[in-house]
Each structure stands twice: as C-alpha cells, then as structure tokens.
Amino acid sequence: GQNIDQPTEMTATEGAIVQINCTYQTSGFNGLFWYQQHAGEAPTFLSYNVLDGLEEKGRFSSFLSRSKGYSYLLLKELQMKDSASYLCAVMGNYGQNFVFGPGTRLSVLP
Amino acid sequence: DTGVSQDPRHKITKRGQNVTFRCDPISEHNRLYWYRQTLGQGPEFLTYFQNEAQLEKSRLLSDRFSAERPKGSFSTLEIQRTEQGDSAMYLCASSLGGSNNEQFFGPGTRLTVL
Numbered sequence: 215g216q217n218i219d220q221p222t223e224m225t226a227t228e229g230a231i232v233q234i235n236c237t238y239q240t241s242g243f244n245g246l247f248w249y250q251q252h253a254g255e256a257p258t259f260l261s262y263n264v265l266d267g268l269e270e271k272g273r274f275s276s277f278l279s280r281s282k283g284y285s286y287l288l289l290k291e292l293q294m295k296d297s298a299s300y301l302c303a304v305m306g307n308y309g310q311n312f313v314f315g316p317g318t319r320l321s322v323l324p
Numbered sequence: 325d326t327g328v329s330q331d332p333r334h335k336i337t338k339r340g341q342n343v344t345f346r347c348d349p350i351s352e353h354n355r356l357y358w359y360r361q362t363l364g365q366g367p368e369f370l371t372y373f374q375n376e377a378q379l380e381k382s383r384l385l386s387d388r389f390s391a392e393r394p395k396g397s398f399s400t401l402e403i404q405r406t407e408q409g410d411s412a413m414y415l416c417a418s419s420l421g422g423s424n425n426e427q428f429f430g431p432g433t434r435l436t437v438l
Contacts, residue, residue, distance in 0.1 A: 218366075245425055256415060256429035257367065301366050305425060311380050312357065312427070314366030 216240040218315035220302050225321045230292050234318045236285045236302030244305040248276050248287045251299045251317065260287070260300075289320075297322045328430035330416050336436045337406055344402045345433045349418030356399050357427060358391055359415040367415055373399060374421065406437045 218238045226232040238246070245264040249257035263269055263278035263285060275288040287300055299317040306313055329348045337343050349356050354375050359367035370389065372380045375396040388406075393399040403410055413434050417427040 247425075247427075256431050258429070259426050262426060303366070311369050311372055311382075312367075313369060314359075316364075317366045 216304070216306060216313045218302055218304060218313055220300075220315045220318045222316065223319045223321070225323060226292055228292055228294060228322055228324050231288065231290050232292060232320065234287045234289070234300050234302075234320065236287070236315055238283050238285070238302070238304050238313075238315075240283075240304050240306045240313065242306045243280060246276075246278055246285050247303040247305070247312070248274075248285075249301040249303060249314075251301055253298075257301055292322045294322050294324065296320065328416055328418055328428050330414075330430040330433050332433055333431060334434045334436075336438065338438050339406060339408060341406055342402065342404045343406060343435065344400055345414055345416075345435075346398060346400050347416030347418075347430055348398045349416070350428055351397075352420065353418035353428070354396065354421045355419040356393055357417045357419075358399070358401050359417065361413045361415055361432070362411075370401070403435075406435075408437050411435055411437045 220236050247262050248260040250260050251257040261276035263276050268277045273290045278285045299319045301317045302315040303312050331346045356373040358370040361367045370382050371391050373393040376393050388404045391401045413432045415432045416430045419427045
C-alpha cells in the first residue's frame with residue numbers, strides 16, 4: 215500500500231520561514247513532488263526531488279531523505295500570497311501513478 | 325492558451341445520469357492523468373495514459389468510470405449512472421514524459437450530483 219502524511223494545517227507570520235513536512239510509505243519510489251494549490255484552483259508545480267538532499271528554487275526549497283521516507287518544503291520570506299494548500303506527491307513503482315498526500319493548508323498572517 | 329484545458333468547468337446532473345468530461349493536454353505532452361479531488365483532500369489518482377494506451381487504472385475506480393484517449397491527444401472521462409458520492413472536482417494533468425515528470429494541471433471540472 216501507499217501512505218503519505220502531512221500536517222493538516224499550519225500558521226505562520228509574513229516574512230517568517232515555515233517548514234512543511236511529508237512522510238511517505240510507498241511500494242516503490244521514482245520521485246517526490248511538491249505542489250501549491252490555492253483555493254478553487256488547480257495545483258501548480260513547485261519542486262521535484264529524486265535524489266537525497268536539498269533543492270533550492272528562490273524562496274522555496276525542498277529536501278528529501280529516501281532512507282527515512284521523509285521530505286520537507288521550506289518557504290522563506292513568507293508573503294500573504296503564499297497562503298494555500300501544499301501537496302506532497304510521490305511517483306510510485308507501478309507505471310507512472312502519482313499518490314498525493316492530503317495537503318497542508320498554510321495560513322500566512324500579517 | 326497553451327495550457328491544459330478541461331470542458332465543462334462545471335456540471336450539475338441528477339443521480340443516475342451519465343456524464344462525460346473532456347481534457348485537452350499540452351500538445352507535445354504524451355502522458356495524461358485523471359484525478360478526483362474532494363474538499364480538503366489531495367487529488368486522488370484515477371487513471372493514466374501514455375499516448376493512447378491506458379497503462380494504469382486505480383483500484384478505486386469502479387466499473388462505472390471509463391476513460392479514453394483515442395488518438396493520443398485529448399481524453400474523455402465518462403461516469404455512468406452517477407451517484408451523489410461522485411460529486412467532486414475532476415482534474416486532468418499532462419506531462420512531457422521521459423525524464424520530465426512535472427505534471428501540469430487543468431482547471432478541473434466540478435461535478436455536482438443531485
């Protein structure tokens with residue numbers, strides 16, 4: 215089976231740094247993705263990790279540890295527009311199916 | 325607009341009716357995915373196409389659901405004998421394939437079954 219866990223909700227202050235964790239248990243692994251989804255909109259791609267380590271992209275960074283089944287998304291210099299749901303997704307072993315986590319709803323407060 | 329498009333954006337139907345949704349992927353993308361998403365949850369994988377071949381179908385997908393991608397371009401998702409539990413957002417995504425696995429999502433079709 216496949217299982218992905220993320221915190222349901224997080225709150226942070228404008229200008230701060232926030233880390234959103236994701237743990238996964240999948241029957242195979244071919245990469246981990248982070249997506250951002252604003253309410254009522256489609257998900258948009260943020261990052262992709264397939265090897266262990268940190269990938270940095272502007273204010274967003276994503277980390278992966280395959281041995282621990284763990285990833286995090288780091289958001290720096292938070293802005294109000296970063297208030298959204300952040301989805302962790304794993305590409306599994308069978309074909310190219312994706313399994314999404316439940317998402318973490320981040321609220322950025324002034 | 326060169327993104328993924330879906331039609332219709334909203335569909336309201338009565339229980340027991342059949343509905344069909346269409347997805348037009350980004351033109352050079354050979355992989356196409358269908359997902360279902362309910363409020364407060366992440367997208368749930370339904371099925372996946374590589375060109376015109378349907379390579380994977382979720383075990384959660386009942387026999388009332390069928391998807392096609394006849395020419396390897398647009399795809400349709402049909403739900404027969406709709407039930408109230410089918411009410412959800414149906415998302416389509418496409419990706420280039422090969423080593424590029426980034427999925428681009430369409431705006432979704434919101435289905436309401438009364």
